[in-house]
Amino acid sequence: MGAGHAHPLYRAGTSGVHGLPPQCKLVAVVAFVFAVVATPQEQMWAFGLYALLLAFVAAFARVPPGFVLRRMAIELPFVAFALLLPFVAHGPRIEVLGVGLSHSGLWSAWNILAKASLGAVAMILVGATTEPRALLLGLERLRMPALLTQIATFMLRYLDVIVGEMRRMRVARASRGFEARGFRDVTVLARSVAALFLRSYERGERVYLAMLSRGYDGRMPVLNEGTATVRQWTAAAVLPGAAALIAVASWILAP
Amino acid sequence: MRCVHVPNGFFDAPVSIGAGVVAAAGIGLCLKGARRELDDRTAPLAGLTAAFIFAAQMINFPVGAGTSGHLMGGALAAILVGPYTGVLCISVVLLVQTFFADGGVTAYGINVTLMGIVSVAVGYGIFRLLMAVLPKNRSSVTIASFSGALVSVPASALAFVGLFALGGTADLSLGAVATAMISVHVLIGIGEGVITAVTVGSIAAVRPDLVHGVTLTPAAPLQLRNDADLPVDTPAAGGVSA
Secondary structure: OOOOOOOOOOOOOOOHHHHOOHHHHHHHHHHHHHHHHOOOOOOHHHHHHHHHHHHHHHHHOOOOHHHHHHHHHHHHHHHHHHHHHHHHOOOOEEEEOOEEEEHHHHHHHHHHHHHHHHHHHHHHHHHHHOOHHHHHHHHHHOOOOHHHHHHHHHHHHHHHHHHHHHHHHHHHHHHOOOOOOOHHHHHHHHHHHHHHHHHHHHHHHHHHHHHHHOOOOOOOOOOOOOOOOHHHHHHHHHHHHHHHHHHHHHHHHOO | OOOOOOOOOOEOHHHHHHHHHHHHHHHHHHHHHHHHHHHHHHHHHHHHHHHHHHHHOOOEEEEEOOEEEEOOOHHHHHHHHOHHHHHHHHHHHHHHHHHOOOOOOOOHHHHHHHHHHHHHHHHHHHHHHHHHHOOOOHHHHHHHHHHHHHHHHHHHHHHHHHHHHHHEOOOOOHHHHHHHHHHHHHHHHHHHHHHHHHHHHHHHHHOHHHOOOOOOOOOOOOOOOOHHHOOOOOOOOOOOOO
16 A cells, blocks of 8 residues: 555646646536536537537646547447437337438437536546545535545545455466356356455454554544635636536527 | 446436435435444445445356356345445445446436445345245355345336336337346346355355344354274374374
8 A cells, every 4th residue: 555556547637627626626527417417408519519618628637538538438338228229219210321210219319428428528537637535535525424435435445455356366266277157157256256255344344443543433534624715616617607508508599 | 238327318307316315315324324233333344345346346257148247236235234334335336436437427316226225225125034034044044145136136127217217318118118127137136146145155154243134043063073083093194284
């Protein structure tokens, strides 16, 4: 443990976006995503503008487009589902290259793809400019119950340890000639899961004892209040503010 | 065959907000309940269990025909650390996955409601119900955790269909969605049930105190045998295990 445990999601930097307090970024991203979700799907131009806004933020934070695109791969299973929609949805059909596609299904696919992708990119940008630990601090400053953020903090702190343990078990299985082939091998894997749980849980018990011996009384000490200034809130409000204007405009222009 | 987290834009705003309120109330209740289950130890133990669930979801299980699935872990977590702590662990896993852009910010409440609250309530409820009527031994634990995990997955799919009827944005017939979701999730549930049952069974063999809320009758105590019980003319061992 110690330094150098940053998550691959995070890209260290010194831009203005990196410097904003995490709670401002969290409020901004949630407000932005709500504006996107509230936009009527027929107003395609609005989604283009949202994408442009995010591109500006990415450029300002010096997050390269390739990084964002690679992270978008997490969305792929859902893209497959969305692409299926025009074929299975109801309503009047239109001919596209000789295939009958549902009109409303096409709209639904577009709606889900556009909104899910914009939300994912916004969250990737927050993750790229904020360490996971800082995100949890931000949530705590936004009055999220302290116990919940503590659990999340412990999870993040020990995630690499547990995943490393899991990898070593996989290497151990493989070096004994194990290869998961069929359903019958599930029992072997499930026993590994059991061992992994026992190791994690017992590590938790040891961590708790170590904390007790250092004076833990159920609360973590707050080292830094980290209140954001009005200027920082204003800076963070630029993106959701612009998005809100676009959303309102799209509602006014909607037929 | 992967469980996909609901992203932004799949459900309309009222359903997303409603599910968010349900999730917030559920998490609030579980924070109180977890304090009862674990008191001061909640944060480290629930945190490590959440890390375990996150890691266990990365293991791919072959389920036949070249496809593989992974554990969702709601029922497993509830059986091992208790229902309240279980919901908290799943919620925290989902929260961290939201940071990784897996699952939408506005759909977080829906994801917590479906995969946390519903699957834990159903899975753990069935587990406890069966354990109340079955004899208190290891094979009953296996049967009860198999059934709990098996039903928890289609139950949360059913809840998804219910939410879809209230405010899905895609224009699909409800019957088709229900049939597809539930038939697929019964299959996923069988896998989840087998994995959960074997996992809980092997944990019960080593640490029976970790099967939550159930005191198992201990197996036959270990017997000490002295030299008099052994056959007299044992051939000399190879000197390896002296």
